Amino acid sequence: MRGANGALLSSTLLSGVLLATADFPSKWRPSRYRWCEPATWATWPRDRSNLDLRLPRIASSRPAKANRPMPIEFSHGLLRTWQWEDAAALVTQANNRRVSQNMRDAFPFPYTADDADRWLTVANKYDPPRNFAIVVAGAPVGGLGLVLKDDVYHRTAEIGYWLGEDYWRRGIATAAVRAAVDYAFATFDLCRLYAGVFAWNPASARVLEKAGFTCEARLRNAITKDGRTTDELIYAIVREP
Numbered sequence: 001m002r003g004a005n006g007a008l009l010s011s012t013l014l015s016g017v018l019l020a021t022a023d024f025p026s027k028w029r030p031s032r033y034r035w036c037e038p039a040t041w042a043t044w045p046r047d048r049s050n051l052d053l054r055l056p057r058i059a060s061s062r063p064a065k066a067n068r069p070m071p072i073e074f075s076h077g078l079l080r081t082w083q084w085e086d087a088a089a090l091v092t093q094a095n096n097r098r099v100s101q102n103m104r105d106a107f108p109f110p111y112t113a114d115d116a117d118r119w120l121t122v123a124n125k126y127d128p129p130r131n132f133a134i135v136v137a138g139a140p141v142g143g144l145g146l147v148l149k150d151d152v153y154h155r156t157a158e159i160g161y162w163l164g165e166d167y168w169r170r171g172i173a174t175a176a177v178r179a180a181v182d183y184a185f186a187t188f189d190l191c192r193l194y195a196g197v198f199a200w201n202p203a204s205a206r207v208l209e210k211a212g213f214t215c216e217a218r219l220r221n222a223i224t225k226d227g228r229t230t231d232e233l234i235y236a237i238v239r240e241p
Helices: 038-042 084-094 113-122 172-187 202-210
Strands: 072-074 077-080 131-136 139-148 156-163 192-198 214-225 228-238
Touching: 072 172, 077 172, 084 113, 084 139, 131 172, 139 172, 156 172, 172 192, 172 202, 192 202, 192 214, 202 214, 202 228
Parallel strands: 156 192
Antiparallel strands: 072 077, 077 131, 131 139, 139 156, 192 228, 214 228
């Protein structure tokens, strides 16, 4: 998606930073992570440099359909799972203010090697995969992810993506989203995919529209990024349940 400055990206991807459970005091720790009793916290080593904090792959609790082959090819390149060898290219493409300004705050700026390591530690924890590198000419140039919802929204998922500045205006984002939509509906028991777009980023809306999404809502003053407040546009694509 292109913003007012031409940036091809989406506001929805939660790519970049996820702190290990051990980095949160227990009273602040997110409930989706395993709770540690105070005794466990007290015995956690101060020096964690030699610990492997990578999370195990988590099999989806959703009824999955037949797995699609990996990688997922599309007209401009392919979607594949992230690899540790992608770290340098990830930093090169993501460390750009024109990219981060239309992303949620979980996507950091500056984007450092440590940020890349944190992302690569957790990117492949799901099976079937939900996070993908967008690869063009053999190199990762962006990212795309699916966030599956729960409770009464368990047949809904959010989609988001970003692309390095050198690869804007080539139709890559639209082609990647189309491929991801096909993958999501073929792999997971879903009937709805949606994405959020910052109102100052109209090119995002055009990418989603080209990929078959329809604007469902405008949430007034829902987004505040870097001190600027704007509306959020909600786009969705629906398949019959």
